[in-house]
Amino acid sequence: MTDDAPELRASDADRERVAEVLRDALAEGRLDMEEFGERLDATYKARTYGELAPITRDLPATGAVAPPPAVSLNKEPVSDGSWAGRIVGGEGSSSWAVAVMSGFQRKGRWTVPRRFTSVAFWGGGEIDLREADFADREVVINCIAIMGGMEVVVPPGVEVVVRGIGIMGGFDHREEGVPGDxxxxxxxxxGFAFWGGVGVERKITRAARQRLKEERRQQRLDRRAERRELGGHGRDEHERRRHWEH
Incomplete structure (x- = not known):
């Protein structure tokens, strides 16, 4: 974290780096569960670098939030959207998430690791893979929901296999059997669901939904134009017949 730009807006990736430091501190006994919960809540509510800085200042992992990169005026190459371009290797952006009487989200541009573990206790979580890259061609999403719930959102073209166990709870199997691209x-x-549930839903991205909406709108405009054109030809033919009759 840098103190020279406290008013700059923090990104989801910045908040996630701070959350990882807090989880490590909890596991090492540096924070108790109450302190962890308070700081984690403050992390996900933070909007600027100045709000994130104090959260980990007394923990060993200084520099949990990297300074914002300089803005580049060079246009970056745009991905062609193929799966080959989205299976990128590496370790992934984040390997786990915890919600204790709270919630978490993993969405937008992030890299799914080979194994991602999430825990929700009296809370909930959303794991959205629609805009994500993947560390490998096969990834495991391990969900532990205890008196809580999670939602896994996958895009079209992804094969889904569900192997979770539910006790007084369950896992959603509706998306199984759909072939992938x-x-x-x-x-x-x-994973495991006790008095809780893990849902799996297939959705397109907002950008794709907007494109479909625009395509349908254009199709309606084209059909209206065709009807007007056909109607105009009909009126011309009617006028020609009246001319010859007279």
């Missing part, structure tokens, strides 16, 4: 990733949803 050639070269597309395989997502295995596993």
């Amino acid at each position: 050639p070269g597309g990733p395989r997502v295995i949803v596993t």
